[in-house]
Amino acid sequence: xxxxxxxxxxxxxxxxxxxxxxxxxxxxxxxxxxxxxxxxxxxxxxxxxxxxxxxxxxxxxxxxxxxxxxxxxxxxxxxxxxxxxxxxxxxxxxxxxxxxxxxxxxxxxxxxxxxxxxxxxxxxxxxxxxxxxx
Numbered sequence: 192x193x194x195x196x197x198x199x200x201x202x203x204x205x206x207x208x209x210x211x212x213x214x215x216x217x218x219x220x221x222x223x224x225x226x227x228x229x230x231x232x233x234x235x236x237x238x239x240x241x242x243x244x245x246x247x248x249x250x251x252x253x254x255x256x257x258x259x260x261x262x263x264x265x266x267x268x269x270x271x272x273x274x275x276x277x278x279x280x281x282x283x284x285x286x287x288x289x290x291x292x293x294x295x296x297x298x299x300x301x302x303x304x305x306x307x308x309x310x311x312x313x314x315x316x317x318x319x320x321x322x323x324x325x
Contacts, residue, residue: 207247208270210237210254216271217280219263221255229258253287263288 208216211293212236214226227244235242236255248254248267254265268284301322303310310318 200255206248206270208272210235210242210246210248211244212265212272213248213270214254214256217265217276217283218274218277219265220258225258229256234258253254261291 192194200281200304208252211226211230214220214225220226220229225236230242230244230246233241234257237246237248237252239253242254250267250269252267256265263285266287267283267317268285269283271279271283300323
């Protein structure tokens with residue numbers, strides 16, 4: 192019988208898994224290629240360091256992912272390499288993410304007048320400050 196907890200099918204815990212595969216396995220991104228792209232773009236950090244897609248993650252590692260307009264902060268409880276169901280995925284991580292912004296807060300930022308052109312450097316910095324990014 193396959194071991195559902197690790198998703199490997201062998202029952203042996205691998206100890207470490209690629210970060211892009213783990214992000215996809217626990218349903219933080221929809222596809223593995225999206226997870227790998229986020230890693231290459233610098234949107235994934237493991238223990239405070241930028242992560243490449245093939246970087247291994249182990250139990251206890253902190254993974255920060257900036258995806259879909261918000262930052263997700265999770266701690267690896269169990270490394271899994273195959274995509275698992277939502278209840279099992281919830282057991283594989285500890286979510287320490289801040290709550291998502293309300294729809295009113297999200298809509299208030301980023302609306303520009305039609306024909307106003309690209310934001311200037313000063314305007315861009317003000318927008319980043321409003322969004323809470325350094």
